[in-house]
Amino acid sequence: MILPAGLFPVLPVFNTKESEHAMIGEKGFWNRLRLRLLFTGPTLFAFLAVMIVPFIYGIYLTFTSWDGISVAHTLVGFRNYGSVFADAEFWSSFGLTLKYVLFTVVLTNVLAFMLAYALTKSVKGQNVFRAGFFMPNLVGGIVLGFIWQFIFNNVLVYLGQKASIGIFSASWLAEPDKAFWTLVIVTVWQYAGYMMVIYVAGLTGVPADIQEAASIDGANSWQKLIRMTIPMMVPSFIVCLFLSLQRGFMVYDLNLTLTKGGPFGSTQLVSMHVYQKAFLSRDYGVGQAEAFVLFLLVAVITLLQVYFSKKMEVEA
Amino acid sequence: MKGFKKVSLTALTLIVSASLSACGSSDSKSTASSDKSGTDNGVKITLLNSKGEIQTQLEDAAKSFHEAYPDITLEIQQVPSGTSPFERASTLYASGNQPTMIMLDTGDVAKFKDHILDLGDAKWNSDAIDSALDLTTFEGKNYAFPLAVEGYGLIYNKAVLDKAVGGNFDPASINTTSSLEELFKKIEASGKKALTISPMDWSLGAHYLPLAYGGQSKDSTEVAGFISSLRAGTVDLSSNKVFNGLMDTFDVMMKYNMDQASPLSPTYEKGPEMLGKGEVGIWFMGNWAWPQISGFDTANKQYGFLPVPVSNNPDDYGNAQISAAVSKRIVVDKEKTTPEQQAAAKKFFDWIVYEQAGQDFLVNKANIVPAFKNITMETPDPLGKSIQAYLAAGKVEPSLSDLPADHWTKVGASMQKYLSKAGDRATLAKEIEDYWKTVK
Numbered sequence: 001m002i003l004p005a006g007l008f009p010v011l012p013v014f015n016t017k018e019s020e021h022a023m024i025g026e027k028g029f030w031n032r033l034r035l036r037l038l039f040t041g042p043t044l045f046a047f048l049a050v051m052i053v054p055f056i057y058g059i060y061l062t063f064t065s066w067d068g069i070s071v072a073h074t075l076v077g078f079r080n081y082g083s084v085f086a087d088a089e090f091w092s093s094f095g096l097t098l099k100y101v102l103f104t105v106v107l108t109n110v111l112a113f114m115l116a117y118a119l120t121k122s123v124k125g126q127n128v129f130r131a132g133f134f135m136p137n138l139v140g141g142i143v144l145g146f147i148w149q150f151i152f153n154n155v156l157v158y159l160g161q162k163a164s165i166g167i168f169s170a171s172w173l174a175e176p177d178k179a180f181w182t183l184v185i186v187t188v189w190q191y192a193g194y195m196m197v198i199y200v201a202g203l204t205g206v207p208a209d210i211q212e213a214a215s216i217d218g219a220n221s222w223q224k225l226i227r228m229t230i231p232m233m234v235p236s237f238i239v240c241l242f243l244s245l246q247r248g249f250m251v252y253d254l255n256l257t258l259t260k261g262g263p264f265g266s267t268q269l270v271s272m273h274v275y276q277k278a279f280l281s282r283d284y285g286v287g288q289a290e291a292f293v294l295f296l297l298v299a300v301i302t303l304l305q306v307y308f309s310k311k312m313e314v315e316a
Numbered sequence: 317m318k319g320f321k322k323v324s325l326t327a328l329t330l331i332v333s334a335s336l337s338a339c340g341s342s343d344s345k346s347t348a349s350s351d352k353s354g355t356d357n358g359v360k361i362t363l364l365n366s367k368g369e370i371q372t373q374l375e376d377a378a379k380s381f382h383e384a385y386p387d388i389t390l391e392i393q394q395v396p397s398g399t400s401p402f403e404r405a406s407t408l409y410a411s412g413n414q415p416t417m418i419m420l421d422t423g424d425v426a427k428f429k430d431h432i433l434d435l436g437d438a439k440w441n442s443d444a445i446d447s448a449l450d451l452t453t454f455e456g457k458n459y460a461f462p463l464a465v466e467g468y469g470l471i472y473n474k475a476v477l478d479k480a481v482g483g484n485f486d487p488a489s490i491n492t493t494s495s496l497e498e499l500f501k502k503i504e505a506s507g508k509k510a511l512t513i514s515p516m517d518w519s520l521g522a523h524y525l526p527l528a529y530g531g532q533s534k535d536s537t538e539v540a541g542f543i544s545s546l547r548a549g550t551v552d553l554s555s556n557k558v559f560n561g562l563m564d565t566f567d568v569m570m571k572y573n574m575d576q577a578s579p580l581s582p583t584y585e586k587g588p589e590m591l592g593k594g595e596v597g598i599w600f601m602g603n604w605a606w607p608q609i610s611g612f613d614t615a616n617k618q619y620g621f622l623p624v625p626v627s628n629n630p631d632d633y634g635n636a637q638i639s640a641a642v643s644k645r646i647v648v649d650k651e652k653t654t655p656e657q658q659a660a661a662k663k664f665f666d667w668i669v670y671e672q673a674g675q676d677f678l679v680n681k682a683n684i685v686p687a688f689k690n691i692t693m694e695t696p697d698p699l700g701k702s703i704q705a706y707l708a709a710g711k712v713e714p715s716l717s718d719l720p721a722d723h724w725t726k727v728g729a730s731m732q733k734y735l736s737k738a739g740d741r742a743t744l745a746k747e748i749e750d751y752w753k754t755v756k
Contacts, residue, residue: 068406071430153583170578174736260398262517263580263736264729279403281722282427283756 062289067282080289089265090290093273094297100180100269101248104187108244109237111192116199117225130200133193141190145257148186149173152258176266179259183267186254191247195240202236203229231314238309242302249298270294358387359660361653362415364408365394366401367464367644369607370682377677381667388660402427402721414649416657417664423718425452425460425645432459433648433658440669440688448642448687451718460645461665462687467621467640467703467712468523468602470496470511471609474618476597480506490622491630493565500572503597510572511598514587515580515735517728523639524566524600524624525727525748526716528559531626531634536714543716546752553745558634561626563734563741569600570735579735588612591619598622603699606683610697620702623711634713638706641715642687726751 037044062080066073084090115133119126136144152172160168172178206229214224230237252271255261261268261276268276274294278287365374371394378390393415395404402424408414409431420428435441436457441449444462452460477485480502490496500510532542545551553559574596575582585608591599592612599605609619626634648661668674675691678684683697685704695701706712730747733739739747 067427069409069427069431153581157581171581174578174580176738256398262729262732264517264732264738265725276722276725279406280400280725282402282406 058288059292062285062292064285066284068279068284069282073285076285080285081293083283083286084289084293087277087286087290089268090270090273090277093268093270094294096180096267097249097270100183100187100251101245103184104191104248105241105244107184107188108191108195109240111188112195112240113199115192115196116203119196120200120203130196133196135193136190137194139190141251141253142257144186144190145254148182149258152182173259174263176263179263179267182258183251183254183269186258187248187251190254191244195244198236198240198243199233202233206232231312234309234313238306238313241305241309245302245305246298249294249301358389359654359656360389360391361417361657361660361664362391362393363417363646363664364401364405364415364419365392366404366419366421367604368394368397369604370684373677373682376681377674380673380677381664384667384671384673385660385663388663390660390664400721400724412652414652416653417646417648417661419463419644419646420460421717422451422460422642422645424721425647426454426718428647429454429459431649431651433650433653433661434459435461435648435662435665438662438665440665443669443688443690445687445689451642452645460647462642463644463646463684464642465640465685465687465703465707466602466604466643467638467685467706467715469600469621469623469638471591471599471601471605471619471699472622473591473594473597473615474620475615476503476506476508476594480508480597487620487622488636491625491635492628493561493568493625494628496565496622496625497568497572499597500568504572508594509574509590509596511569511600512575512582512587512590512596513569513573513579513600513735514582514584515732516584517732518724519584519601519728520731520735521726521728522719522724523602523715525562525731526719527624527626527634527639527713528553528556528562530639530713530716531558531562534633539714539716546749547755549749549753551749551752553749554742558626559745560741561632562624563744565625566734579737580732600624603683603685603697603703606697606699609699617698619698621699621706637711637713638703639715640703640707640712641717643715643717720755723751723755 061073063075063077064073065076065080119129119133123129139147156168157171159165160170172182210228211224214228219227250271251269252275255267255269255272259267261272271294274287274290276287277290278284281287363374363378365371371392374392378392381390382388395401401418401420405414405418405420405424405428409428414431418428425432434457436453436459438461440461441458445465448462448465449458449460452458452462472485472487474485477499480499490499503510529542529546530539532539542551570576570579573579574590587599587601588605588608589612590596592609592614594614603621606619610617621638623634623636623638626632629635646665648658650658653661668678669688669690675686675693678686679691679693679695683695683700685695685700685707686693695704727748730739730744730751733747734741734744
């Protein structure tokens with residue numbers, strides 16, 4: 001495992017009261033354990049086998065100088081972590097990823113909220129629109145990257161040259177700054193529909209009675225949106241922000257197929273750098289150590305996000 | 317309202333059922349094939365193909381191999397485009413899903429040495445062309461089957477060049493940077509574009525720039541010495557004659573490049589189209605591009621290679637030579653394979669080298685320049701023929717096929733920077749020197 005797939009593994013928590021109860025008789029305890037294992041065992045086993053064991057083995061590998069293929073590997077202590085902090089490319093790609101995450105999170109959520117708000121106002125054909133905006137999610141990231149690569153490289157350039165629109169006359173993927181924005185545009189296009197669905201659910205959950213009361217008190221729709229709807233929807237925002245943050249940090253497929261990290265490595269996001277370090281430069285130990293450092297950083301950022309936004313939740 | 321709901325619901329149902337049926341069909345396929353191998357009681361072997369352009373030919377070869385040996389089923393897997401063979405192979409090894417045979421680049425074989433079978437006692441070892449096995453022989457044992465000789469240089473479209481020079485174009489007349497520039501001028505004067513540079517990192521980083529290493533000397537030990545002093549960080553590239561000569565030629569190429577407005581835009585597919593249609597006279601690429609060129613061919617199969625000149629002295633090494641070497645080799649896994657599978661894999665190699673159908677696949681179908689002396693067939697493809705001619709004349713500079721695995725991405729990126737004029741030659745030299753210092 002090179003990248004931790006889920007950030008919040010749900011660990012089985014033993015109910016203290018029940019386990020106290022179980023401790024009364026040895027037999028009772030074993031019976032209970034057997035019963036528990038019967039139900040949670042398969043899931044627990046799968047979880048341990050595909051998440052925890054690889055995760056721990058991955059951490060072990062960060063202390064070796066394994067190249068990814070050789071049979072033997074030697075322990076090198078903390079030297080790999082030293083290399084992580086000395087690897088300027090890792091930190092510059094992490095910086096670029098932060099920039100990417102900032103723009104995609106803000107733009108995705110603003111757009112998704114606007115779409116959701118518009119599509120809960122009984123627009124004609126709103127279900128078709130909802131399905132349409134959701135559609136990009138059903139296309140896998142790899143295919144999506146190739147489709148948009150064609151659009152940016154050929155379609156837009158063709159239109160730009162025919163209609164002499166300066167900004168489109170050369171491929172956006174050939175210039176570092178514009179290539180970065182292609183990533184942002186495609187990500188926002190892909191995820192806005194998904195987040196929209198969550199916001200639609202949140203918006204329909206805002207009680208109608210308080211809105212009506214506000215209307216009677218003379219609040220206009222802007223005031224209702226700012227003072228009531230948005231505070232009531234904080235749980236939706238938490239979920240959407242978390243999802244878009246986590247996806248932004250972990251993005252790899254789109255990066256690989258749309259820009260390949262190019263031109264000249266200028267759009268290489270951090271996941272891609274880690275993968276290349278491990279499998280292309282054959283520095284599995286350092287790559288794994290970078291993955292672990294990345295995991296810690298992302299875990300801290302997302303935990304802080306959830307902690308602080310939880311505080312903003314209100315009761316109706 | 318209700319009507320719309322129905323429409324979206326139908327659309328959703330369609331999508332879900334389509335995705336389900338997609339899963340279903342792949343499932344049934346895999347069970348069908350495993351059933352088959354079970355009932356036939358035969359051997360099933362797999363080959364990971366890293367030469368994407370011969371995928372269909374390989375699949376056909378697998379069929380005719382199966383006809384010749386009905387108890388062996390060969391399945392061809394493919395390395396996804398944009399992924400290096402090593403990346404894919406080591407990922408498969410890490411997950412324990414390695415195929416029976418893996419097609420690797422020459423330089424990667426050594427890394428897999430502990431996992432692969434010693435092929436040294438096969439008959440074809442003695443029929444291989446000179447020094448074809450040197451790089452995959454460890455402690456006197458050869459570990460890999462040499463599949464293809466590949467070469468690269470400046471590919472020309474003879475129809476365009478004949479018109480440009482007004483007569484029969486002689487490739488030997490291009491042996492200096494200035495004669496190349498003259499040729500570019502003549503092509504432009506004839507109303508065509510001179511050349512197109514494909515800006516892929518692998519083309520610039522794995523093919524163009526290594527000419528500066530290989531061109532250092534005729535003597536391969538001196539080239540190896542040059543590489544080790546690069547690693548040691550003692551080479552000053554900006555004062556290196558061959559490097560500067562090569563980049564001078566690159567400057568000339570950039571000056572006449574048809575895409576200089578946005579030099580990083582072209583994709584690989586554009587090159588063969590422009591050259592085949594005769595829009596440009598010259599394209600820097602290798603003989604693997606022939607299948608794509610032939611799709612657009614307007615020059616009646618009249619193509620060939622020009623060397624990339626590195627100076628203005630026609631006698632300098634590199635000005636008359638094109639770069640070629642065994643590029644792809646097949647290795648056999650020894651960890652997950654049964655003795656039957658190993659025997660089947662060895663049979664497949666013998667089939668390629670010694671049987672009519674195998675040779676026909678290699679030379680005529682896949683357009684490969686074989687690495688075996690006993691195969692006398694001439695490749696039907698003009699670029700392969702051109703390489704065979706250079707090989708026969710001894711005008712070949714061995715390509716550097718054992719460069720570090722990430723050389724092409726890192727140095728390729730620096731070359732792209734130079735090509736798009738985002739960095740000058742001093743930056744390029746420094747980035748290459750810095751890259752070599754980080755190599756383990």
